[in-house]
Every structure is written in C-alpha cells, then in structure tokens.
Amino acid sequence: MxxxxxxxxxxxxHDSAGKTDTALESSSRGMRVLAISFAVLMVTAAVQAVIVVASGSVALLGDTLHNLADALTAVPLAIAFSLGRRAATRRYTYGYGRAEDLAGIIIVLLITASAALAGYEAVLRLLDPQEIRAVGWVAAAAVIGFAGNEWVARYRIKVGREIGSAALVADGLHARTDGFTSLAVLLGAGGAALGFPLADPVVGLLITIAICYVLRDAAREIYHRLMDAxxxxxxxxxxxxxxxxxxxxxxxxxxxxxxxxxxxxxxxxxxxxxxxxxxxxxxxxxxxxxxxxxxxxxxxxxxxxxxxxxxxxxxxxxxxxxxxx
Incomplete structure (x- = not known):
C-alpha cells in the first residue's frame, strides 16, 4: 500500500477552459488599452514637438522626449500581449507569457535613452543659455502634457489591475510621473517669463532626475519578475x-x-x-x-x-x- x-x-x-478564456480576454483588453493610450500620447507628443521647435525650450524638449518614449513602450508591450496568447508548444512548454518580461527590459532601455538625451540637452543649454520664445505656448504645452499623461495613467492602471498585468500598471504609473514632469515645465516657462533664462535648463535637469527615479522603479519591477519574485x-x-x-x-x-x-x-x-x-x-x-x-x-x-x-x-x-x- x-x-x-x-x-x-x-x-x-489543472487549467480550466474558463481560465484560458479569461486570459485571452485579458490580453485583448490589454491590447485595446495600449492602442488607445499610444494614440493619445503620440498626439500629445506631436503637439509639444511643434511648440518645442517654435520656442526652443529645452525643458519642454525633455518632457516631449519622455512622452514619446512612454508612447513607444506600448509597442513592445503589444507584441508581448500578442505572443502571450499563443498556445504552449513542445519547446515553450509554459507558453509565451514571459514575453512581457522581455518587453519590460525594452521599456527600461527606452526610459534610459530618454533620460540620457534630456540630460544632455539640458547641460548644453546650461553651458550656452538661450532665450525662450513663445513662453505662453510652452506653458500651454505643459498643461496638455499633464492632461494627456494623467488620462493615460488612469486608464492603464485601472485595466492593468483588473487583468493582473504588473507591466501595464507600471506603465500607467510611469505615465502619471510623466504628467507631473509636464507640470514642472510650467516652472521653467514661469522663470523665463520673469527674466531667468537659466530656469528652463534647470527644470530640464530636474525632469531628467525625475526620469531617473522612474527608471529605477521600472528596473526594480522587471528585476523582480525576472527573478520570479x-x-x-x-x-x-x-x-x-x-x-x-x-x-x-x-x-x-x-x-x-x-x-x-x-x-x-x-x-x-x-x-x-x-x-x-x-x-x-x-x-x-x-x-x-x-x-x-x-x-x-x-x-x-x-x-x-x-x-x-x-x-x-x-x-x-x-x-x-x-x-x-
């Protein structure tokens, strides 16, 4: 005996059909969120980019680059969600769900690139200060950046928590941080309007530091996933x-x-x-x-x-x- x-x-x-159907529906919702938030952030970044060219604001440039990087994070996540819907094979016996972790690595690299470029431009402007033009438009672009990012943040976080996607929630928190960095651009515009041209590159550096904090949190989140925490x-x-x-x-x-x-x-x-x-x-x-x-x-x-x-x-x-x- x-x-x-x-x-x-x-x-x-045990892996019930109901659970599988739920997983497929979760991936579909995730794809829908990514598509809509990508469109919103790309429009936001495009509007800001036009004002960057017109104003020469390095703080707004840093914010625009950050918003663009945030929009582009939807691409690897969308690919990961799509791969995750594939059935397991004899080679990938657990399926393709870990593709989200690979997407997370790409997201970390994109955030790193945006931080490096924003910091580089801010340092150059500190060494060679230039007058900011169209200060009112710069302030308007900052408000637009905040509104677009906050809407995307709420949407991603809500759906991410509902479907259990830590990557989507983290991306939503990232968007929320982007929104507050957009508000920081208002400080640079205000400083320029009051006759302090260095306010713009200083705010650009502060935005770079904020991006680095986001980078740290995102890297920690991906590290935990890669280590099965x-x-x-x-x-x-x-x-x-x-x-x-x-x-x-x-x-x-x-x-x-x-x-x-x-x-x-x-x-x-x-x-x-x-x-x-x-x-x-x-x-x-x-x-x-x-x-x-x-x-x-x-x-x-x-x-x-x-x-x-x-x-x-x-x-x-x-x-x-x-x-x-």
Missing part, C-alpha cells in the same frame, strides 16, 4: 487555502511565479499514508480547485501529494543525493 500511495505523488495540473502575502494566502482543504494534513511547500500577467503555482501537501491512490488524487484535485478559484489571477496549479507517515519513514530517500540544500 505504501508503495502505491508514494507513487500517488505524481503531480496533477512574488508578494509574500500571496504565498501566505495559498497556504491558508490549502490548509483548509479536507484531507490535507500539512502544507510542505508553496512556489508561485508570474508568467506574463498570470500566476502559476507548484505546491506539496501531506496526506494520510493509509489513503488510497484514488483518494489522494481527489484531495489533490480539490486543492487545485480551491487554489485556482480563491487565489486572484492564478491560472494553473500543480499539486504534489506526499504520504504523511508512518513515523520514521523517508519516502524520498532515493532522491536525497539529488536535492540541494
């Missing part, structure tokens, strides 16, 4: 769910990872060592069902059952030399 029960530890995975509260929640499943004596381990904007789980539970193979399988299926329905954005779970007892028994002795501490 013990030998049969020990082999009942064969993992069982999750919120410890999710692990606690999974353990609580499993502990409440009838037949589960103890939860041995819980491992969670994000694949795109969906969670996947691998867990080990202990069941009575006298339990039949069929009964142990039923407990595993109940545990999967509870996890998938009670843990937000969990799309699939693999449950490994181990026999609990008898005292002194080591059911994994043959594997002892293969487990690293």
């Amino acid at each position: 013990l030998g049969w029960v020990a082999h009942a530890v064969t993992p069982h995975s 999750v919120d410890p509260a999710l692990v606690d929640a999974a353990e609580d769910v499993l502990a409440g499943v009838e037949g589960v004596r103890r939860v041995e381990s819980v491992r969670l990872r994000w694949i795109g904007h969906a969670l996947h789980a691998e867990v080990e539970i202990l069941v009575d060592h006298d339990m039949s193979v069929v009964r142990a399988h039923e407990v595993a299926v109940r545990a999967e069902h509870r996890l998938i329905h009670d843990l937000p954005r969990l799309r699939a779970a693999t449950v490994h059952t181990d026999p609990d007892g008898p005292d002194g028994a080591d059911h994994h002795a043959p594997l002892a030399d293969h487990h690293t501490p």
Whole structure:
C-alpha cells in the first residue's frame, strides 16, 4: 500500500477552459488599452514637438522626449500581449507569457535613452543659455502634457489591475510621473517669463532626475519578475487555502511565479499514508480547485501529494543525493 500511495505523488495540473478564456480576454483588453493610450500620447507628443521647435525650450524638449518614449513602450508591450496568447508548444512548454518580461527590459532601455538625451540637452543649454520664445505656448504645452499623461495613467492602471498585468500598471504609473514632469515645465516657462533664462535648463535637469527615479522603479519591477519574485502575502494566502482543504494534513511547500500577467503555482501537501491512490488524487484535485478559484489571477496549479507517515519513514530517500540544500 505504501508503495502505491508514494507513487500517488505524481503531480496533477489543472487549467480550466474558463481560465484560458479569461486570459485571452485579458490580453485583448490589454491590447485595446495600449492602442488607445499610444494614440493619445503620440498626439500629445506631436503637439509639444511643434511648440518645442517654435520656442526652443529645452525643458519642454525633455518632457516631449519622455512622452514619446512612454508612447513607444506600448509597442513592445503589444507584441508581448500578442505572443502571450499563443498556445504552449513542445519547446515553450509554459507558453509565451514571459514575453512581457522581455518587453519590460525594452521599456527600461527606452526610459534610459530618454533620460540620457534630456540630460544632455539640458547641460548644453546650461553651458550656452538661450532665450525662450513663445513662453505662453510652452506653458500651454505643459498643461496638455499633464492632461494627456494623467488620462493615460488612469486608464492603464485601472485595466492593468483588473487583468493582473504588473507591466501595464507600471506603465500607467510611469505615465502619471510623466504628467507631473509636464507640470514642472510650467516652472521653467514661469522663470523665463520673469527674466531667468537659466530656469528652463534647470527644470530640464530636474525632469531628467525625475526620469531617473522612474527608471529605477521600472528596473526594480522587471528585476523582480525576472527573478520570479512574488508578494509574500500571496504565498501566505495559498497556504491558508490549502490548509483548509479536507484531507490535507500539512502544507510542505508553496512556489508561485508570474508568467506574463498570470500566476502559476507548484505546491506539496501531506496526506494520510493509509489513503488510497484514488483518494489522494481527489484531495489533490480539490486543492487545485480551491487554489485556482480563491487565489486572484492564478491560472494553473500543480499539486504534489506526499504520504504523511508512518513515523520514521523517508519516502524520498532515493532522491536525497539529488536535492540541494
């Protein structure tokens, strides 16, 4: 009996059709958000670019470049969402969801480029100050930049949280930061109007610093995803769910990872060592069902059952030399 029960530890995975349909709908909503926000930000950047040429404001140039970079982040994210909808293959057995992480790296590089270019232009203008023209239009462009970014930020954050896409939420927060840097351009315009020409490049440098802070946060977010980091509260929640499943004596381990904007789980539970193979399988299926329905954005779970007892028994002795501490 013990030998049969020990082999009942064969993992069982569950990925319901409903979850798959939900994932496809989430990707479709994400694509729609990206398309609309891309159009809004491109129009915003285009209007600002015209005023940059007319005014020569380096602060507005930095803001325009940042808005353009923010709009372009929609491109790699859209490609990632599209790839994530593809079915798993024998080579990519977990599917293509991790394409979002690759898109995140591209986004970080785009933010880095915008920071470097904005800072370079601001330093040049500090060394060679120039009069700002059309100050009123510069102020108007700053307000336009704030309005466009704040609208996009609200839209991305709302939908990103609803579909569980950390990349989309982070991109929304990025847009919100862009909005506040647009308001900072007003300071440069105000300074220029009061007869302080250096106010414009100084604000340009401040905007560059703000972009660097966004870069730090975005890089940290992508690093966490690449290292399979999750919120410890999710692990606690999974353990609580499993502990409440009838037949589960103890939860041995819980491992969670994000694949795109969906969670996947691998867990080990202990069941009575006298339990039949069929009964142990039923407990595993109940545990999967509870996890998938009670843990937000969990799309699939693999449950490994181990026999609990008898005292002194080591059911994994043959594997002892293969487990690293």
